[in-house]
Amino acid sequence: MELRKINTEDAMAQWEYTTVLPADENGLTNPFHGVSYDEYIHRVLPEMISYEHPVNMPDWFVPETFYYLWDNDCLVGEFRIRHHLTEALRSGGGHIGYSIRRDLRGKGYGTRGLELTIRIAKQIVPEDEIYLRVNKDNIASQKVMLKNGAYLAGEDETYYFMRIPK
Numbered sequence: 361m362e363l364r365k366i367n368t369e370d371a372m373a374q375w376e377y378t379t380v381l382p383a384d385e386n387g388l389t390n391p392f393h394g395v396s397y398d399e400y401i402h403r404v405l406p407e408m409i410s411y412e413h414p415v416n417m418p419d420w421f422v423p424e425t426f427y428y429l430w431d432n433d434c435l436v437g438e439f440r441i442r443h444h445l446t447e448a449l450r451s452g453g454g455h456i457g458y459s460i461r462r463d464l465r466g467k468g469y470g471t472r473g474l475e476l477t478i479r480i481a482k483q484i485v486p487e488d489e490i491y492l493r494v495n496k497d498n499i500a501s502q503k504v505m506l507k508n509g510a511y512l513a514g515e516d517e518t519y520y521f522m523r524i525p526k
């Protein structure tokens with residue numbers, strides 16, 4: 361199993377994943393739900409790649425890199441790393457967001473994918489801890505975080521705020 365950074369060679373598999381991923385599932389947002397392959401190739405993919413080194417983006421925009429989890433030649437999930445915190449991210453979505461293909465959930469991919477993502481995030485983020493946020497009713501994602509060494513750092517009505525020490 362490996363994580364591959366978003367790229368042009370894997371465009372078809374990445375598009376198939378992105379266009380099916382819901383616009384919002386448990387707080388993981390995807391503005392590209394339903395995008396056509398043509399639009400993905402010409403607009404969305406270059407935009408997603410550019411997020412790692414943003415150009416002409418508003419001040420609040422934090423560099424973000426998309427990775428895909430591959431099991432042999434099958435793309436099974438997406439993992440995103442935001443490179444550093446802002447006040448909004450600190451009390452919001454944190455550093456990492458992820459999802460696994462609906463028909464492949466419950467097979468350990470989320471746990472393994474987060475483990476690989478944390479290894480990369482540890483090299484990128486300047487903060488001492490990796491910040492994560494999860495809906496209180498999202499048991500699967502809470503387990504994925506806990507199995508990767510996360511602890512409960514806070515909560516509000518809707519979310520648990522978890523952190524993984526570097």
Ligand SMILES: CC(C)(COP(=O)(O)OP(=O)(O)OC[C@H]1O[C@@H](n2cnc3c(N)ncnc32)[C@H](O)[C@@H]1OP(=O)(O)O)[C@@H](O)C(=O)NCCC(=O)NCCS
Nearest residue numbers: 386458459460465466467468469470471494499500501503
């Ligand atoms: C959260 C998500 C990434 C988990 O991925 P996954 O590949 O199914 O996770 P794993 O197979 O590693 O399972 C982790 C644990 O959750 C459990 N689990 C999986 N689906 C579950 C469900 N629907 N309800 C309760 N527990 C569940 C697994 O049994 C496992 O626990 P165990 O080790 O005690 O057996 C996946 O469900 C998903 O993509 N959800 C939609 C997007 C999302 O919620 N992203 C996270 C936002 S914080």
